[in-house]
Amino acid sequence: MIEVEGLTKVYGNKTAIDNLTFTVQQGEVVGFLGPNGAGKTTTMRVLSCYMPPTSGTARVGGYDIRTQALEVRRRIGYMPEHVPLYTDLTVTQYLGFVAEAKGLSRLTRRQRVGEAIERCLLQDAQGRIIGKLSKGYRQRVGLAQALLGDPPILILDEPTIGLDPKQIIEIRSLIRDMQGERTVILSTHILPEVSMVCQRVIIINEGHIVAVDTPESLTRRLQRSTQVLLEIDGPPEQVTGRLREVAGVLQVVMKDGAGALRRYLVDTDKDRDLRQELARVVCSSGWGLLELRPVDLSLEDIFIRLVTEEEAVGHQPSAAS
Amino acid sequence: MGAIAVFKKEMRSYFASPIAYAVFTLFLVVSGYFFYTILIYLSLISVQAAMNPGFARGLNVTDGIVRPFFIDLGVVLLFLMPLLTMRVFAEERKQGTLELLLTYPLRDGEVLLGKFMAATTLYALLLSTTALYVLLLTLWSELELYPILTGYLGLLLLGMAFLSLGLFFSSLTENQIVAGAFAFGASLLLWIIGWGGTLAEGDWSALFRHLSIVEHLASFARGVLEMKDIVYYLGMTSFFLFATLKSLEIRRWKG
Numbered sequence: 169m170i171e172v173e174g175l176t177k178v179y180g181n182k183t184a185i186d187n188l189t190f191t192v193q194q195g196e197v198v199g200f201l202g203p204n205g206a207g208k209t210t211t212m213r214v215l216s217c218y219m220p221p222t223s224g225t226a227r228v229g230g231y232d233i234r235t236q237a238l239e240v241r242r243r244i245g246y247m248p249e250h251v252p253l254y255t256d257l258t259v260t261q262y263l264g265f266v267a268e269a270k271g272l273s274r275l276t277r278r279q280r281v282g283e284a285i286e287r288c289l290l291q292d293a294q295g296r297i298i299g300k301l302s303k304g305y306r307q308r309v310g311l312a313q314a315l316l317g318d319p320p321i322l323i324l325d326e327p328t329i330g331l332d333p334k335q336i337i338e339i340r341s342l343i344r345d346m347q348g349e350r351t352v353i354l355s356t357h358i359l360p361e362v363s364m365v366c367q368r369v370i371i372i373n374e375g376h377i378v379a380v381d382t383p384e385s386l387t388r389r390l391q392r393s394t395q396v397l398l399e400i401d402g403p404p405e406q407v408t409g410r411l412r413e414v415a416g417v418l419q420v421v422m423k424d425g426a427g428a429l430r431r432y433l434v435d436t437d438k439d440r441d442l443r444q445e446l447a448r449v450v451c452s453s454g455w456g457l458l459e460l461r462p463v464d465l466s467l468e469d470i471f472i473r474l475v476t477e478e479e480a481v482g483h484q485p486s487a488a489s
Numbered sequence: 490m491g492a493i494a495v496f497k498k499e500m501r502s503y504f505a506s507p508i509a510y511a512v513f514t515l516f517l518v519v520s521g522y523f524f525y526t527i528l529i530y531l532s533l534i535s536v537q538a539a540m541n542p543g544f545a546r547g548l549n550v551t552d553g554i555v556r557p558f559f560i561d562l563g564v565v566l567l568f569l570m571p572l573l574t575m576r577v578f579a580e581e582r583k584q585g586t587l588e589l590l591l592t593y594p595l596r597d598g599e600v601l602l603g604k605f606m607a608a609t610t611l612y613a614l615l616l617s618t619t620a621l622y623v624l625l626l627t628l629w630s631e632l633e634l635y636p637i638l639t640g641y642l643g644l645l646l647l648g649m650a651f652l653s654l655g656l657f658f659s660s661l662t663e664n665q666i667v668a669g670a671f672a673f674g675a676s677l678l679l680w681i682i683g684w685g686g687t688l689a690e691g692d693w694s695a696l697f698r699h700l701s702i703v704e705h706l707a708s709f710a711r712g713v714l715e716m717k718d719i720v721y722y723l724g725m726t727s728f729f730l731f732a733t734l735k736s737l738e739i740r741r742w743k744g
Binding site: 179213216217218219220238241242244246248250252253254255256257261265266268269270271313 | 494497498506584589590593594743
């Protein structure tokens with residue numbers, strides 16, 4: 169649905185994005201993850217035909233963003249960062265304008281606006297002036313205007329920024345529900361958001377793509393070791409020592425707890441699953457085993473590693489999906 | 490059509506913010522005052538003319554009231570038009586709504602046309618309030634219809650030229666005040682460039698006078714409908730609208 173090749177945008181002497189190449193399939197929800205200034209917003213702006221690229225090509229919905237911009241815009245719903253809205257209009261007036269601007273026929277306009285309002289839970293705010301709405305409602309109006317006309321592709325720039333936790337959950341589930349029926353590309357610098365909402369992640373830093381993969385694959389590719397968390401009731405020094413003796417254990421770190429009840433984080437060799445062995449060791453020593461579970465490398469850790477160049481992931485464009 | 494959508498939205502925005510009301514009020518006050526002073530002046534002269542029949546022959550309401558009134562209105566517009574246009578692009582750019590607007594399936598030209606039509610409509614509404622004064626005059630004296638019609642046409646064309654100028658400056662910046670100031674400055678320049686005509690000689694004099702935005706208005710107010718005056722105003726309007734279009738395009742590139 170979205171094919172990008174060699175996309176570059178230079179502002180003066182600053183290269184915002186450099187030679188980006190990636191693909192988004194129909195019905196996918198893809199996250200563009202990167203620190204501030206990485207080039208996420210620039211990419212969104214180029215894909216939505218707000219600005220032309222300096223070089224490279226992109227096809228959105230099958231149309232070229234440079235030569236067929238009008239066709240592209242007919243098929244997208246765009247929500248820029250900070251959700252800019254006309255604050256002196258009411259929600260209904262504003263959505264009516266957007267419907268007309270998007271070329272929806274006069275007959276269907278009212279119905280479509282009604283649908284968008286329902287979809288984004290804006291019934292209570294319909295007649296109110298946008299300037300007087302809370303941030304959460306405004307974000308929903310922004311999403312509603314993007315959804316008007318049922319565009320097959322959504323481009324969302326930081327859709328959950330500035331919202332409170334409850335509102336964030338609402339917006340995320342709204343987006344997640346679109347999987348399969350719409351193609352969504354969203355940008356964010358909130359790491360957990362990506363694994364919660366997106367099927368694939370494109371990590372971008374300083375204008376370059378650093379990795380493209382599913383959140384799970386990335387985790388797997390980066391793990392040097394498998395970690396196991398244990399909660400054990402027993403004398404800490406003895407427990408630590410006994411665990412260390414197990415073959416394949418790289419490190420034992422005592423985490424928290426008081427007295428005899430402690431939690432231990434055990435780093436084990438990547439290729440071996442030592443959970444059974446560890447459990448046997450604990451029980452045969454007569455200690456209580458209250459919890460045992462594997463711990464995944466969080467996306468945060470992946471992100472820090474990739475972006476601070478501690479890890480070369482071996483970028484495989486579009487091969488993993 | 491996309492331009493209609495933008496037009497409706499602009500009209501709503503004008504009346505949702507205090508600017509339109511402020512401009513209307515100012516215009517009504519100032520134009521009313523101008524009309525009043527011109528009227529009083531003429532009536533004073535009429536009294537004198539009553540005692541001096543020879544004097545009276547040159548006097549009539551159309552020349553004595555309506556024509557100077559139209560010229561004065563032109564001056565008022567010089568100050569008020571920038572107030573109407575300064576927010577049109579600058580505010581959208583500052584609020585970030587321009588980015589969204591330019592990603593709808595609308596051509597830049599449609600956006601510009603919608604905004605220009607809204608500004609012109611607002612202006613026409615403004616102008617139509619003066620019709621009250623003219624109508625009042627008809628109750629007590631005879632007026633020539635033709636110069637009044639051409640006078641209004643001239644004012645309309647003049648307004649459109651000022652508006653397109655203002656839109657152009659609004660598209661160059663995020664700052665409304667700067668846009669308004671430049672629009673005013675440029676309009677003023679076009680106004681006083683005619684004075685060069687009185688200082689220079691021969692062909693130069695004619696050139697300066699031709700460039701002056703008020704000279705052409707004076708023709709219209711006199712009941713003279715000449716191609717060159719219409720071409721001047723329409724040409725200027727088209728030029729600045731085109732320049733605005735280009736400025737939008739360039740700003741897209743530069744982000």
